[in-house]
Amino acid sequence: METKTKNNSIVLRLEDVKKYFPIRRGFFQHIVGWVKAVDGVSFEIEKGKTMGLVGESGCGKTTIARLILKLLESDAGKIIFQDRDISRFSEKEMKPYRKEMQIIFQDPFGSLNPRMTVGQTIEEGIRILGNKHAKTRKKSLETLLLMVGMSPDSADRYPHEFSGGQRQRIGIARALSVEPSLIVCDEPVSALDVSIQAQIINLLKDLQDQLGLSYLFISHDLNVVGYLCNTISVMYKGQIVEFAPSEDIFNQPHHPYTISLLSAIPDPDPDKKWHIKSSNGPIGDSDGFPEGCKYQDRCFMAETACRKDKMGFEKVGENHFVRCWKVDKNK
Amino acid sequence: MDKRPMPHDTALLRVDNLKVYFQSDGERARAVDGISFEVRQRETVCIVGESGCGKTVSALSILGLIPSPPGEIVDGEILFSGQNLLKLDEKAMQKIRGNQIAMVFQEPLTSLNPVFTIGDQLGEAVRTHKYMDTEALKRYMIQLLSDVGIPSPEQRLSDYPHQLSGGQRQRVMIAMALSCDPDLMIADEPTTALDVTVQAQILELLRSIQQKRSMSILYISHDLGVVSAIAHRIYVMYAGIMAEQGNADQIFRSPRHPYTQGLLASLPDLSKRGKRLYSIPGSVPNPAYKPKGCPFHPRCPHAILTCRKEYPKMCDYGHGHLARCPVLYEKIVHSK
Numbered sequence: 001m002e003t004k005t006k007n008n009s010i011v012l013r014l015e016d017v018k019k020y021f022p023i024r025r026g027f028f029q030h031i032v033g034w035v036k037a038v039d040g041v042s043f044e045i046e047k048g049k050t051m052g053l054v055g056e057s058g059c060g061k062t063t064i065a066r067l068i069l070k071l072l073e074s075d076a077g078k079i080i081f082q083d084r085d086i087s088r089f090s091e092k093e094m095k096p097y098r099k100e101m102q103i104i105f106q107d108p109f110g111s112l113n114p115r116m117t118v119g120q121t122i123e124e125g126i127r128i129l130g131n132k133h134a135k136t137r138k139k140s141l142e143t144l145l146l147m148v149g150m151s152p153d154s155a156d157r158y159p160h161e162f163s164g165g166q167r168q169r170i171g172i173a174r175a176l177s178v179e180p181s182l183i184v185c186d187e188p189v190s191a192l193d194v195s196i197q198a199q200i201i202n203l204l205k206d207l208q209d210q211l212g213l214s215y216l217f218i219s220h221d222l223n224v225v226g227y228l229c230n231t232i233s234v235m236y237k238g239q240i241v242e243f244a245p246s247e248d249i250f251n252q253p254h255h256p257y258t259i260s261l262l263s264a265i266p267d268p269d270p271d272k273k274w275h276i277k278s279s280n281g282p283i284g285d286s287d288g289f290p291e292g293c294k295y296q297d298r299c300f301m302a303e304t305a306c307r308k309d310k311m312g313f314e315k316v317g318e319n320h321f322v323r324c325w326k327v328d329k330n331k
Numbered sequence: 332m333d334k335r336p337m338p339h340d341t342a343l344l345r346v347d348n349l350k351v352y353f354q355s356d357g358e359r360a361r362a363v364d365g366i367s368f369e370v371r372q373r374e375t376v377c378i379v380g381e382s383g384c385g386k387t388v389s390a391l392s393i394l395g396l397i398p399s400p401p402g403e404i405v406d407g408e409i410l411f412s413g414q415n416l417l418k419l420d421e422k423a424m425q426k427i428r429g430n431q432i433a434m435v436f437q438e439p440l441t442s443l444n445p446v447f448t449i450g451d452q453l454g455e456a457v458r459t460h461k462y463m464d465t466e467a468l469k470r471y472m473i474q475l476l477s478d479v480g481i482p483s484p485e486q487r488l489s490d491y492p493h494q495l496s497g498g499q500r501q502r503v504m505i506a507m508a509l510s511c512d513p514d515l516m517i518a519d520e521p522t523t524a525l526d527v528t529v530q531a532q533i534l535e536l537l538r539s540i541q542q543k544r545s546m547s548i549l550y551i552s553h554d555l556g557v558v559s560a561i562a563h564r565i566y567v568m569y570a571g572i573m574a575e576q577g578n579a580d581q582i583f584r585s586p587r588h589p590y591t592q593g594l595l596a597s598l599p600d601l602s603k604r605g606k607r608l609y610s611i612p613g614s615v616p617n618p619a620y621k622p623k624g625c626p627f628h629p630r631c632p633h634a635i636l637t638c639r640k641e642y643p644k645m646c647d648y649g650h651g652h653l654a655r656c657p658v659l660y661e662k663i664v665h666s667k
Contacts, residue, residue: 056527163614193382193553193615194381194553194594195593195614196614197597198597198598198599198608198609198610198611199610201599201608202607220527222527223599223600226600226604227599227600227601227603227608228599246601246604261528264528264530264531265527265556266556266559266560267556268556268559268583268595
């Protein structure tokens with residue numbers, strides 16, 4: 001991204017981050033190729049704001065989440081968190097930053113330890129924060145539970161006693177227990193029912209207003225992202241193909257992939273005729289194209305030039321960037 | 332039961348007051364508690380509801396696939412082209428299952444056997460109901476696969492399920508369901524596991540198949556967006572009962588049940604930005620401990636004392652639009 005201005009309001013900035021996974025074959029496990037899971041991704045998240053990351057399954061959304069949290073080492077690029085590049089930090093150097101960033105997972109059933117009570121799960125974080133007194137710990141545990149809309153007496157119960165929505169609240173309380181400044185939300189509402197989904201979305205919004213949290217919100221549901229996020233990055237095969245404020249993504253999408261993604265959302269308004277704006281086929285093998293645009297095989301605007309030209313991430317409007325040869329030639 | 336706008340003989344499938352209960356650990360879960368619906372010829376009917384509301388159980392009971400015990404069909408009738416499916420024995424049921432009524436499941440990877448090729452599995456489905464020699468069968472299978480939009484179908488026949496993408500697997504499942512030219516296809520959340528773009532393609536495929544084959548589709552989903560895109564008529568289920576029914580216009584523009592209203596209001600989208608999202612308080616009741624009276628009353632903003640005691644009756648708004656909420660009906664009638 002071009003906006004390189006030193007700005008203190010930026011919590012997290014990724015600069016050309018790459019992560020390739022080797023494909024190994026045969027008895028000796030020779031490397032026969034690479035899966036470019038994340039292929040030069042840059043974006044930034046402002047303090048107290050939410051950035052949405054959307055894309056199909058397998059496009060590298062979750063890999064980005066893991067790279068940011070340093071659950072995976074990136075191969076190249078910078079991950080600047082609170083003005084320090086953490087991408088090459090050792091475990092020890094990383095330690096103080098760990099509690100600054102937390103994650104909320106998609107599956108509220110698999111992400112809580114079934115053998116720990118809710119209280120133990122959440123208290124673990126409070127203890128790490130250095131709170132030594134059992135009494136004050138209990139106090140902050142209660143505050144946390146109330147904050148996420150659960151009664152304090154649920155602390156002594158086990159995860160299986162709760163419904164999916166409640167478990168997601170517990171997961172959120174756990175993330176908050178170390179007082180982070182950035183929370184990565186990896187599809188936090190997609191496993192929930194519609195009526196519960198709205199409760200969790202409201203909760204995430206309230207917490208952001210109260211605590212000034214920043215979110216990286218990963219989702220495949222564009223309606224949720226449009227409602228919740230300030231800015232949106234659209235990802236395709238390891239690259240960000242479009243970045244803009246939410247309104248611009250929805251009202252003036254430029255990249256053909258964004259356009260087809262938006263047209264594929266079935267709208268509950270029966271007035272809006274649902275029409276898919278592309279003849280795109282199934283998602284092809286990763287990296288079928290060593291050159292040119294990664295979207296060329298499914299694109300409804302593809303030309304011969306798309307097969308060769310290397311595309312930059314071009315500015316098309318105020319804080320609006322697109323990776324499409326056709327778009328920046330038109331502008 | 333309910334007054335329907337169309338005469339009964341045009342209905343291909345008619346479910347009447349179906350009750351399916353599950354018995355476990357001395358508890359009785361009333362998964363489906365007296366639902367009625369019908370699917371007419373060449374019609375796409377959608378059943379929407381949240382998890383645990385009884386959508387899938389209703390679908391499985393049409394095919395006679397409710398495991399018993401613990402499940403039990405306590406009451407009701409399922410009429411399919413005039414005959415009561417609940418009265419049929421297993422042998423007669425097998426002739427209908429797959430042949431006249433076919434089903435497509437949610438998870439295409441688990442519903443295909445990983446150790447057999449696509450050709451093996453598709454062939455088995457065809458041969459169960461039809462006799463064909465090897466050559467004709469192959470030609471037929473290739474035709475089926477190309478009908479559902481699978482590229483180079485001849486090579487796909489010798490592929491294993493893991494070699495196909497999620498969308499392609501679902502296409503194979505649809506091909507399998509189509510193999511015996513069914514009159515009714517039951518699709519249970521067929522696109523839930525898929526990406527939006529792939530989902531759009533599958534829905535488009537279902538729509539074109541239905542037009543070509545003049546087939547009826549019973550589509551089960553929790554996604555209101557999908558439902559509005561494809562349904563002729565919609566049934567909204569909540570905790571084992573039918574809360575509301577009508578066409579897409581009626582359901583989405585003038586919902587008459589507080590649950591439907593709440594669901595629609597709680598859908599996030601760009602236009603609601605900055606505003607607080609409406610959310611239905613509480614959560615779906617456990618089917619074993621359903622509240623008395625109207626099962627929605629603990630979460631309902633309009634609930635009055637009678638809602639706790641009396642099972643709500645269906646109220647008719649005309650033109651096939653019915654909702655099981657007398658309280659709102661009173662309010663609307665009085666305001667007129």
